[in-house]
Amino acid sequence: MRIATFNINGIRAAQRRGFEQWLREREPDVVALQEMRAPAAAIPPDVFGPYHLSYDEGVIPGRNGVAILTRRAPAAVRTWTGSALVRSPDEIHTHAVQLDPVTLARGLREFATEGRYIEVDLADSPITVASLYLPKGGLPAHLQKPGRMREAPDGGARYDRKMRFLDAFARQLTRSRRDARARGRELLLMGDLNIAHTRFDVRNWRRSNQAEGFLPEERAWFDSLLSPRTLVDVVRTTYPDVDGPYSWWSWLGQSFANDTGWRIDYHLATPALARSAAAAGTDREPSADRRISDHAAVVVDYDLSAAGLV
Known part of the structure; x- marks a missing residue:
């Protein structure tokens, strides 16, 4: 099973830059998307081809928005608001549907409507897949x-807000992982975590x-998520102690040409699923003029049969 995560930096801009071609050529079975940056009514028609779409657009105009594309209709969808756009390839409706309620960890409600998870x-497959921005x-x-x-000083307001999110999300992630296990499922958290974990990631x-x-303190928080019994950084396990592979480069200057990047997009999998990874890497475009986003897709092929997950 080929699974990808991709911060597309706006679905309309990504479509103009070649997202549909990437989707056709790579043929992933599942794609986690971040920064869709579009209300449901503004998603380009047919941009997702034969995939089922599950989408939380959030309430901030032109910002955020997370989605998951699947070959088959998902067995269940969950968001922090209890609603999402869920539609099949042959549907064009733009209304959200009500989902089963999710109990949020303490402190997370502040972020629930922002289209982040x-x-x-x-x-x-017995897998729960999550997309996080x-x-x-x-x-x-x-x-x-x-x-x-580059930005005006804010007295640490943005820093404090991120730290509140990290604290609350760690509790929520533990709950999601345990809930998935109770349903007999592995958990795969993917997305743009906006943290480079180790010196090999910058x-x-x-x-x-x-x-x-x-x-x-951000890196220490990341440390706390990972262990052989909880979650495994799949790409880093595949490429131990090497620089990269990076997944984000600034649009400015020669960052992309010089590979002056950051690895901030991840597959974090529960151990059995992580062990099934057969190949992993980053879809870095061959030249700056062919970039779809300031991020590159991170793609992992999982051999589910070898891990007894089919």
């Missing part, structure tokens, strides 16, 4: 230096120790 139970955040107040920041890591996305 959706999960589905696959119909043809984690807040970018900012610098803590003591690291903010006016004149040396090209200029020495200069990034005081940059949002690579702060010690």
